[in-house]
Amino acid sequence: MPTDQIRLLVVEDVPQVAQYMRGLVSTSPRVKLLDILRDGRSVLEQAAQQRPDVVIVDALLQGRVAGLELAAQIRNAGLPAAIVVITVPQRPVAVAPERGVDAVLSMPFTGYELITLLQKTVEAQRSRDASAAAALLAVFAPKGGVGKTTLAFNLAVAIQQQRGARTVLVDGSLQFGDLRALLRVPADAPSILDLPIDRIQEADLADVLWRDPSGIDILLAPPRIEMADMVTPRDVEKVLSLVRRVYDVTVVDLPTNLSDLTLAFLDAADVILDVVTYDSTTIRNTVAVADTFRAIGYPPSKLQYVLNRSDSPGGLDPGVVERAIGRKPDHAVVSDGRLVVEANNQGVPFVLASPDAGISGDIRRMAEALVAERRPVPAGV
Ligand SMILES: Nc1ncnc2c1ncn2[C@@H]1O[C@H](COP(=O)(O)OP(=O)(O)OP(=O)(O)O)[C@@H](O)[C@H]1O
Ligand SMILES: [Mg+2]
DSSP states (O other): OGGGOEEEEEEOOOHHHHHHHHHHHHTOTTEEEEEEESSSTTHHHHHHHHOOSEEEEETTOOSSSOHHHHHHHHHHTTOSOEEEEEEOTTSOOOOBGGGTBSEEEESSOOHHHHHHHHHHHHHHHHHHHHHHTOOEEEEEOSSTTSSHHHHHHHHHHHHHHHHOOOEEEEEOOTTTOHHHHHTTOOTTSOOGGGSOGGGOOHHHHHHHOEEOTTSOEEEOOOSSGGGGGGOOHHHHHHHHHHHHHHOSEEEEEOOSSOOHHHHHHHHHOSEEEEEEOSOHHHHHHHHHHHHHHHHHTOOGGGEEEEEETTTOOTTSOTTHHHHHHTSOOSEEEOOOHHHHHHHHHHTOOHHHHOTTSHHHHHHHHHHHHHSTTTSOOOTTO
């Protein structure tokens, strides 16, 4: 599986240890050893050229750049590689990703331990990258009324607030366009249909987008149900590719069906936020849709579950969702009927109207997890 091979760069100045590691990885088809460097001087240059998935650094590295200092330099250089630090039991090193220590391996170690750790570290790095690049988030559910529109709106506002990321909310529910009603948009406000699809440019977006008082921009669905038929999957592709060039984060509110249009949005998404509640039909449909997503070929990392109304099991055993989806939901949002209905009736996001409510905290946590590393907030801000 050459595409799955881990590209490894090693920085090791003790010849015996270097030789030992070469021996360990040479027998594994999973690892491609790019080079073993004797000191830290050329590491940044080599790492930039050879694009390793992992750099192993000996914490006891001597010379001009000491081991841990080098690890920090590699991290600060913004290279995509994960960094594994090897050390001896007498010199324990703590895992500290912000200082370039993603994992630590203490000598002596076996080939199995080394390869397993490399694999785990690379997987963790890849899923971090997936969320760091989570520029297009599609909020979907295989059952109506579970909170998609409410969550999409508040999530978009929270992302914009927190990260200062330019955020656009796209109404992908093209027939019913829930956002028009939620936000009390006048009937003649322009929609996705007003974009000149074949020669669409950034300036056109500015004319068509609805600027919500909450601070986010919104691309509305057509004003009438039958007009949805005028939008094609190709239009969706084109619009999304423009929107993601202009905005840091795009949140899409989707309908319940898996039509070609919905699939066009889902295909383009970096992360599908699948909303599930404690309701047996929803849970059953969620399992069925996960099968479909697998069959389509969406990687598992593309799908994240949001358990909405997480504190309202409605008589069901609380473990039922976890068992059905085979893992813990990635995000949980509590129920707050009064606040949600009131905010929705006024067309305002509850994350702004009641920032201290538990449900607002849940949305903020979800926003943080989804765009965590995309736009790091500078230290001290
Ligand atoms: N966490 C929550 N706590 C309390 N009420 C909620 C919560 N989330 C959603 N609701 C309520 O559930 C109802 C449906 O929400 P919403 O319209 O957002 O769902 P939807 O999935 O977009 O529905 P549709 O399938 O019709 O598009 C609304 O009345 C909303 O107020
Ligand atoms: Mg909706």
